[in-house]
Amino acid sequence: MHKPMAVVCLSGGVDSCVTAGLVVQSHEPALLHVNYGQRTEARELTSFRQIADFYGVERRLVVDLDFLGQIGGSSLTDPAQAVPEGDLGRKDIPSTYVPFRNANILSAAVAWAETLGAAAVYVGAVEEDSSGYPDCREDFFEAFRKAVALGTRPDSKIEIVTPVIRMSKADIVRKGAELGAPFHLTWSCYRDERIACGECDSCLLRMRAFKQAGVPDPIPYRKS
Amino acid sequence: MHKPMAVVCLSGGVDSCVTAGLVVQSHEPALLHVNYGQRTEARELTSFRQIADFYGVERRLVVDLDFLGQIGGSSLTDPAQAVPEGDLGRKDIPSTYVPFRNANILSAAVAWAETLGAAAVYVGAVEEDSSGYPDCREDFFEAFRKAVALGTRPDSKIEIVTPVIRMSKADIVRKGAELGAPFHLTWSCYRDERIACGECDSCLLRMRAFKQAGVPDPIPYRKS
Numbered sequence: 001m002h003k004p005m006a007v008v009c010l011s012g013g014v015d016s017c018v019t020a021g022l023v024v025q026s027h028e029p030a031l032l033h034v035n036y037g038q039r040t041e042a043r044e045l046t047s048f049r050q051i052a053d054f055y056g057v058e059r060r061l062v063v064d065l066d067f068l069g070q071i072g073g074s075s076l077t078d079p080a081q082a083v084p085e086g087d088l089g090r091k092d093i094p095s096t097y098v099p100f101r102n103a104n105i106l107s108a109a110v111a112w113a114e115t116l117g118a119a120a121v122y123v124g125a126v127e128e129d130s131s132g133y134p135d136c137r138e139d140f141f142e143a144f145r146k147a148v149a150l151g152t153r154p155d156s157k158i159e160i161v162t163p164v165i166r167m168s169k170a171d172i173v174r175k176g177a178e179l180g181a182p183f184h185l186t187w188s189c190y191r192d193e194r195i196a197c198g199e200c201d202s203c204l205l206r207m208r209a210f211k212q213a214g215v216p217d218p219i220p221y222r223k224s
Numbered sequence: 225m226h227k228p229m230a231v232v233c234l235s236g237g238v239d240s241c242v243t244a245g246l247v248v249q250s251h252e253p254a255l256l257h258v259n260y261g262q263r264t265e266a267r268e269l270t271s272f273r274q275i276a277d278f279y280g281v282e283r284r285l286v287v288d289l290d291f292l293g294q295i296g297g298s299s300l301t302d303p304a305q306a307v308p309e310g311d312l313g314r315k316d317i318p319s320t321y322v323p324f325r326n327a328n329i330l331s332a333a334v335a336w337a338e339t340l341g342a343a344a345v346y347v348g349a350v351e352e353d354s355s356g357y358p359d360c361r362e363d364f365f366e367a368f369r370k371a372v373a374l375g376t377r378p379d380s381k382i383e384i385v386t387p388v389i390r391m392s393k394a395d396i397v398r399k400g401a402e403l404g405a406p407f408h409l410t411w412s413c414y415r416d417e418r419i420a421c422g423e424c425d426s427c428l429l430r431m432r433a434f435k436q437a438g439v440p441d442p443i444p445y446r447k448s
Contacts (some may be wrong), residue, residue, distance in 0.1 A: 039256045061295065067332060073339035093377055099338035102329055103375050107327040114323035115297035135375035143374050146367035148239055148365060151327050151359035 003028045004119040006161075007109045011124075012047030014206060015164055017186045018176035019124035020055060020161050020189055025179075032061040034105045036098065037069015037077040043193035059087040059116075063108050074098040076190060083190045086204035092199060093132050096190055102135035103144065106160065111150050120159040126172065127165050138165055169209035175193045177215045184218040198223040228343040230385075236271030238430060239348035239388055241410045242400035244279060245385050247346050247401075254283040254340055258329050260322065261293015261301040268416035274409040283340075286446045287332050298322040298416060307414045310428035317356050318425060320414055326359035327368065329385065334372050337382045344383040350396065351389050362389055395434035401439045408442040416431045422447040 006027035010016045011034075023029050033048040037043050045062065052060055069077035075095040076083065084095060102125065109121040125136045134140060145160045152158060164172050176183060189196035189204040196203050198221035207224060210217035230251035234240045235258075243356045247253050257272040258263050269286065277283055293301035299319040300307065308319060326349065349360045358364060369384045376382060393413050400407060412418035412430040420427050422445035431448060434441035 030419070061291065063291045064288075068283065068335055069325055071285065071336050071339045073335075096376070098335075100335040101375055102374075103331040103371060104335060107331045108289075109298075111292055111322075111324040111328060112295050115295045134377060135418065140371060140375040143367065143370035147327060147364060147371050148324075150361065150367050151364040152324055152360060153321070182428075 005030060006120040007032055007113040007118050007120045009105055009109050010048050012044040013081055013185050013188050015124035015126050015172055017051055018172050018181050019122050019163055021179040022185060023122050023179040024055050032109050033062045034065055036065045040193050047185055047187040047208050051182055052185055054182045062114055065104055068098055083200050085199050086201040088204055097133050106144055112159055114156050120161050120216050122161045125162050125165050128168060133179050145169050169205055169213035173213035173215050174211045196221045229254060229340055230344040230346055231337040231342050231399040232258055232346045233329055233333050234272050235269040236410060237412050238403050238410050239350050239396055241275055242396050242405050243346050243348035243387055245400060245403040245405040248279050253281050255281050256333050256374050257286045258289055258290045264417050271409055271411040275406055278406045285336055289328055292322055307424050309423050314430055321357050326378055334382055338376050338380050346385045349386050349389050350354055352392060394436035397433045397437040397439050420445045
């Protein structure tokens, strides 16, 4: 039977890798990766390619949104700012927030989906356990869905699906383990490209999730 | 007195030029131009630069969204498809529609606005007299406003302003003439970069608007 097509935003991290693992069960995936000048851009692109190879997906698009790095405003893209040590108790928006990044990624994904005639765009955003970025919250995606419905051809009907948004990161790891997702190919660290630092927010969230899930994390850390 | 800053999406056409003319009265403008692989990209960029010079605006950003052209789906970006002769009575969405283009442009503009601490993003979209693109309609912008409010920092408060959306193109030309907007520097033609064809939708809409407004159009046409 012919499966419907879906664009999957695949950064190369755990959440998007598990999202891809879910999508391959029900859809014919088209994998989108966005470079936006983040400091671990090359490493994330390698993860994207290896995960795409793992799932045998040929339909891939790599989009350069370098201007998101050029305009600054984030320690994730500005070499002059240090990525801070992680603090999972923090309530404010951390300096790694990249202004309106997810809207830029989603807009690219929807444009591609409309061209392909795809039925959906899947995004591995996580609300609860995220770093407090405003564009990772369910109400942002709900508003964006309306913009998609109104701003594309009436017959396009592209769904925006966030299958893991309400899950804890530990549950995402459990789900990935169940699906046989290639965690050994993923990259989460915000700071380094060779060996994960084990200290930034993204490393701390990942390490805690694997620990809580009782699943061994297959990648090494400089400090753990 | 210190004026608030506003990002203006400036394609180099009549509508965005008049929008810039409105913004310079009340705001300190930051001018954004987007290349997306459209066939008259180089000519539009020249218009952007000349209009920015005319208004003496130094704060400029040129963003390349080449993937919008690469993914295809539009006669505006695909050299293998011809831009059709204009037909202002048409009711369907013409082949020059670029999938979800305005969301991609707006997302870039909002990211820049958030980094700059700007109060608003101005877009010269026109609903009534447009070519029927879904992402030029007021309800699309209304949905996008919600996504911006929810997807940016709570203290960012970036307004999305479409000052000419309800105006006819003739009224926009009248307003521009009143403001002394540099129509001689604008470019509208979808087909050619040297001399406007006078036959595509965009030329037909422009020519009709100047005629209805009783304002001489300062640019020459190959066929008029």
